[in-house]
Amino acid sequence: MTPPEIIVEQRGGILWITMNRPERLNALSEDIVSGIAAAMEQAGRDDEVKGAVISGAGRAFSAGGDVRSMQDARPEIVEDYVGRLNRAILAIKNLPKPVVAQVHGFCAGAGFNLALACDLVVAAEDAQFMMSFVQVGLISDGGGLYFLPRLVGVHRAKELLFLGDPVSAGRAYDLGLVNHVVPADDLEKETAGLMDRLAHGPGLAIGQMKRMVDNSWDASLEQMLRAEQTEQPHLVASWDHKEGVRAFLEKRRPRFEGR
DSSP states (O other), X not given: OOOOSEEEXXXXXXXXXXXXXXXXTTOOOHHHHHHHHHHHHHHHHOTTOXXXXXXXXXXXXXXXXXXXXXTTOOHHHHHHHHHHHHHHHHHHHHOSSOEEXXXXXXXXXXXXXXXHHSSEEEEETTOEEEOGGGGGTOOOOTTHHHHHHXXXXXXXXXXXXXXXXXXXXXXXXXXXXXXXXXXXXXXXXXXXXXXXXXXXXXXXXXXXXHHHHHHGGGSOHHHHHHHHHHHHHHHHTSHHHHHHHHHHHHTSOOOOOOO
16 A cells, blocks of 8 residues: 555644655655645634644655656646645644644755745754756746745745755754754754744734734735734733733743633
8 A cells, every 4th residue: 555645643732744755855746735725724613733744755855746747747737736745834824723834855846945934943053055947947836936025025035946065954043044053963852842832822813923924925014003002902801811811910831711
C-alpha cells in the first residue's frame, strides 16, 4: 500500500501536518496541496485545535513544484494545479489560529512560499531557501509575489526572484524571512515549545491580530485605527480578557480558553 503523501496528526491542541514525499524532497503534488487545504479548513471548524505546524518528512521541507512532471504539463493542467495551491495558501491565511512552518533542509519555489504563508517560521541551521522559479523560466506562484516584497522590500524581493540564489537560514533570519534558527536536532522540540506557548495564549485575540495584521497591507492608517477601535470593545468583553486581568491581579499565569 502506498503511504499517504500527507500525514495529519493532532497532538494535544496542535495539528501537525507533515508533507510525506521524502523520495521527491516533498515536491508539492496535488494530494499534498489539497491535503494541506483540507486540514486547515477542518482546523478552522474544530475548537479543540489551537494551532497548526507544517513540516516535511525526510531530508527537506519541500523542493517546491514537481519539475519532473512539468515537461508534460499543459496550460489547463497548470491552471488547475495553481488553483489548488492557491486554496492551500488562502486556507493558511484564513485560519484564525497560528500556523508555524517547521523548516529543515531544502525549502524552494512554492515550498518556500508555503512557508512564507505561515504566521511564523522556525528553521533548522541546515535550512536553505531558494526562489527557484527563474531556473525553469516561470514566475513565482503560491503567493510569493505578494509575500516576499512585504517581508524584505521590493529590491531584495526582485534580487531573490530574478537570480534564484540559495539563502542560508542565518541570512533568511537577517532578512526577516524566518523567526527562529535552531540546531537541526532541536527543531521539533523548539517548534513544539513555541506552539505550546501559542496554544495557551488568548486564542481570540491572537486570531483577530492575525487577521488584522494580514489585512493591514491594503488599509490606510485611519482604517486600521478604526478597526482597532471597533474590535477592542469585543475583546474587552471576552472571557480571556477578564481571565488575563484576574491572573495579573492574583499574580499567576492566566488560563486562557479562546473565548
